[in-house]
Amino acid sequence: MERTPLLAGNWKMFTTVAEATELARAIAAKPLPAGRQAMLAPSAPALHAVGNILRDTGIILASQNICWEEKGAFTGELSPLMLEEAGATMAIIGHSERRQIFAESNSLINKRLLGALKFGITPILCIGETLTERESNDTKSILEKQLRQGLAGAKIKTGNQLTIAYEPVWAIGTGQTASAAQAQDVHAFCRLLLADIFDKAIAQQIRILYGGSVNPANIDELMAQTDVDGALVGGAALKAESFLRIIHFETL
Ligand code: PGA
Numbered sequence: 001m002e003r004t005p006l007l008a009g010n011w012k013m014f015t016t017v018a019e020a021t022e023l024a025r026a027i028a029a030k031p032l033p034a035g036r037q038a039m040l041a042p043s044a045p046a047l048h049a050v051g052n053i054l055r056d057t058g059i060i061l062a063s064q065n066i067c068w069e070e071k072g073a074f075t076g077e078l079s080p081l082m083l084e085e086a087g088a089t090m091a092i093i094g095h096s097e098r099r100q101i102f103a104e105s106n107s108l109i110n111k112r113l114l115g116a117l118k119f120g121i122t123p124i125l126c127i128g129e130t131l132t133e134r135e136s137n138d139t140k141s142i143l144e145k146q147l148r149q150g151l152a153g154a155k156i157k158t159g160n161q162l163t164i165a166y167e168p169v170w171a172i173g174t175g176q177t178a179s180a181a182q183a184q185d186v187h188a189f190c191r192l193l194l195a196d197i198f199d200k201a202i203a204q205q206i207r208i209l210y211g212g213s214v215n216p217a218n219i220d221e222l223m224a225q226t227d228v229d230g231a232l233v234g235g236a237a238l239k240a241e242s243f244l245r246i247i248h249f250e251t252l
């Protein structure tokens with residue numbers, strides 16, 4: 001079963017609209033390699049501008065979060081309808097910065113995920129353990145809880161409707177990547193859980209991205225792992241040259 005690799009850039013709260021526009025143009029200037037997908041998640045104020053640049057390029061536009069309601073009294077939230085209007089077809093949900101800094105719980109993340117599915121926006125559900133959890137051997141139980149609670153009640157017909165991103169918190173923005181073997185081990189574990197939550201065929205279709213200090217020097221080895229289907233990239237996605245190298249990873 002072939003899963004199309006997805007190389008996704010999470011720009012977090014970086015880039016002004018002018019900078020985002022320039023960066024998107026530089027990334028879109030180079031054609032995507034055959035059989036690969038790329039995605040950009042700019043900050044909300046830059047979504048429309050970047051969406052206009054990405055139209056017809058094949059590069060996917062994503063938001064960094066999403067609300068479950070299309071409109072209403074939800075100050076500070078991102079309506080799925082408004083995201084669609086900007087051209088977004090994917091949404092990052094449950095990023096560790098949302099979990100840690102903004103106290104988003106598994107149940108809140110689940111509401112966001114169900115909302116995205118309802119509106120036909122593909123969620124990228126982020127999961128990951130902290131260093132303390134890894135050191136106390138709790139990695140798998142934490143990931144299982146994040147997956148089961150985050151996906152509770154989710155109904156999908158194919159694995160293309162959902163993407164998972166495994167992002168160990170200790171590897172995000174630290175320059176310390178999980179080794180390719182550590183990533184493979186966790187991804188294979190997540191796929192087994194997905195088979196239990198959905199079914200085996202769907203689990204084989206769901207892309208599981210790795211995130212956490214991915215850069216041009218480690219992407220090739222990470223992508224060589226059977227269950228690593230792409231990357232969610234922060235820092236190295238903010239420069240066209242490094243993100244393009246990541247999109248053009250070499251097959252080992
Ligand atoms: P990083 O961030 O690549 O800068 O570690 C990844 C992420 O937070 O998605």
